[in-house]
Amino acid sequence: MDRYAGRARLIWQANSVTFLCDEEIDVTIAAEADGWSAGGRFVQFSEEEWAGFAMLCELDPVFELAFDDGSSFWVVAHPDEIHGTFRLTEFVEGDEQTAA
Numbered sequence: 001m002d003r004y005a006g007r008a009r010l011i012w013q014a015n016s017v018t019f020l021c022d023e024e025i026d027v028t029i030a031a032e033a034d035g036w037s038a039g040g041r042f043v044q045f046s047e048e049e050w051a052g053f054a055m056l057c058e059l060d061p062v063f064e065l066a067f068d069d070g071s072s073f074w075v076v077a078h079p080d081e082i083h084g085t086f087r088l089t090e091f092v093e094g095d096e097q098t099a100a
Helices: 047-059
Strands: 003-013 019-032 035-042 062-066 072-079 085-090
Touching (some): 003 035, 035 047, 047 072
Antiparallel strands (some): 019 035, 035 085, 062 072, 072 085
């Protein structure tokens, strides 16, 4: 697969029962020579939700990207200047990119 475009969920959990973000997104993931690139946008969007998302990204930008087939993986979210859109990069444990 060189490219995936479809729906997924972007999830940020404070603990095993408290979800601070569990939003449906449109995501596009493309294979590249050195890995992959991804971008997305919230399906439903409000300025209030964007403010909450931006705050979570400042606290800890690591989110779970989950798909309808039950698969998921960890990503780092990078909010774009256009509210409602963001880039996703691979989460590598211990990587300094997760620091706010």
